[in-house]
Amino acid sequence: MSGSRLRDVAARAGVSIRTVSNVVNGYAPVAATTRERVERAVQELDYRPNVLARSLKRGRSGMLALVVPELDVPYFSELARAIITQARLNGYTVVIDQTDGDAGRERELILRSSRAAVFDGVLLSPVALSAADISEHNPSVPIVLLGERIAASPFDHVAIDNVSAAREVTEYLFSIGRRRLAAIGDQPYETGETAQLRTQGFREAHISAARELDERLIVGCPHFHRSEGARAMSALLDGGGPTPDAVFCYNDLLAVGALRVMLSRGIRVPEDIALVGFDDIEEVRFTTPSLTTIAPDKTRLAELALQRLILRINTQDFSGPEELFVSHRLIVRESTTHGRQ
Amino acid sequence: MSGSRLRDVAARAGVSIRTVSNVVNGYAPVAATTRERVERAVQELDYRPNVLARSLKRGRSGMLALVVPELDVPYFSELARAIITQARLNGYTVVIDQTDGDAGRERELILRSSRAAVFDGVLLSPVALSAADISEHNPSVPIVLLGERIAASPFDHVAIDNVSAAREVTEYLFSIGRRRLAAIGDQPYETGETAQLRTQGFREAHISAARELDERLIVGCPHFHRSEGARAMSALLDGGGPTPDAVFCYNDLLAVGALRVMLSRGIRVPEDIALVGFDDIEEVRFTTPSLTTIAPDKTRLAELALQRLILRINTQDFSGPEELFVSHRLIVRESTTHGRQ
């Protein structure tokens, strides 16, 4: 019984198409008996509204795009899950697009694609989009940025306070007696603002504590993957600089890579070197040692981002982009406290 | 310049709407000069086809649904990535739905949801759907099953040969001198066919090798999560049964959980107990020790599943569901060979 239309239901129930529509949408007042008759016809014919036609008529598709670099990076898949769940609660469907960290693809998806036009809004975790791109082809739908910002862009932005978080991590490491801290993950170029904020927090905490900071202990990483964490850690150990007694990685994957290198070299974590990550992905609760990390409130982040996006969609008010912050907390695990505390 | 329609382009180019449509779609023969004029107008107005209207008219939405239990389980996010990529290559857009392993939700999504009607096809990684559900409300779009089967259902099914894979693992463990093998992940009930096939392979290999199998060494797991792997491993060690010298986990997450338990108890892997997983998720290349595992060809799986689904969509031929197999291989890493081989 698939493919029945409003028309068919109307015929069966002996009412007009419009009335069926009203019943289905709960719009206008409909007499109880009529409603019942229509509902029975809907049941019998297994009628399902054609979302396409409805969207076309209404001018809204009920679809949101979630644009992320890579879906199989745990942070993004956990975020995607939260967002899909939230979106469903708000009656929206989410389409996920992957940019593979490619600037061109990102531009394409947001700005030019014909598919872009069908979305009521976009949640974007930008990697390479610059303000210049935006001003050139300004997109027609509301966009909310997740995590990474785009400087001087007219978009709302939801993230945690990266400077504070990094400062907390650093202060915590000092507080447990570590003195030579390394940082893995700096990205000193335009599209790496998040990383830069973390470096900033790292630096600020050093200054506040009146500790010296050896620049060789800050290692850059163009991508936040496990393999890069391993590479960076090796570089740190073999680079000829001072050996740190604690390492702060800008995300958990980097830390996993770093951990692997340390363990394979017989370095004890945390006895010889303490380790801290960022994101609190499920994976690092099960590493040995389990990983101390910063846990952003992902659920809240999804909630806020969606709330904001939907607000923009409904009001069509694109003015005064806002910076929204989501709370985070430091979760202490074995990689900084094994056997102690 | 957003929101321009075929009509606007036609007006600007001084041709009929129909001709613009022909140019945009590359349909009928169009004179070079006309084409050029239209294309310029398209550029100038930044025209983008309205996918909704097009879909409505054509009777195809160009959207596929990917239904998975949990997007943040690495196997599924890696699979999702592959599928989204493949779908894009074929001109399709993917919408991901999560069932959270809930039977009701799964039923809802596939069979009743009004949104279901908008998809041209569905890729389903079933958890709890039974043949009874299907026959009751048979869905109107083609469905291809990924991984888990639904017994006696009329759907194509793409998966690896689980029995062979499990047998290979088991034979491999025997070949490196292990004698008391445990298996974690059995699911001896209707919706656990995949797990049962792995158990079957595990058993068959024992029989072929004429080894005895202590039933206490087969531990069930309703969900394939890290925490369950940990629980199962603890049960194995504390259960009073024989202590295994090798453990075969039915997926990598279970193995990660088991590994954590072993390491925290001071058990050496693989010296005391060897460990094998299943799925080859990125994560287990970086555990210490790295994990020996079965690697299904996920890219090929996505490819095959999509090819099959698109075939069904295009032919509207729902007859003779097929069983398609994807190759796999055993990847040997440290968790079975540390220091040796």
Add this chain to the structure above:
DNA sequence: GGCACCCGCTGCAACGTTGCAAGGATGCTA
């Protein structure tokens, strides 16, 4: 008893696109 009002229901048109089939122009041949 008449009038105004409101409830419940309806028809028409349109959202932006494409399928169909015919229309018009052009060039070539006889």
Add this chain to the structure above:
DNA sequence: TAGCATCCTTGCAACGTTGCAGCGGGTGCC
């Protein structure tokens, strides 16, 4: 020059739905 084929272009209708405005009949009020 007429006739025909070819090539390009077009108008109409429809996909399934909802916005709008309006219509008829019943009810309440004066």
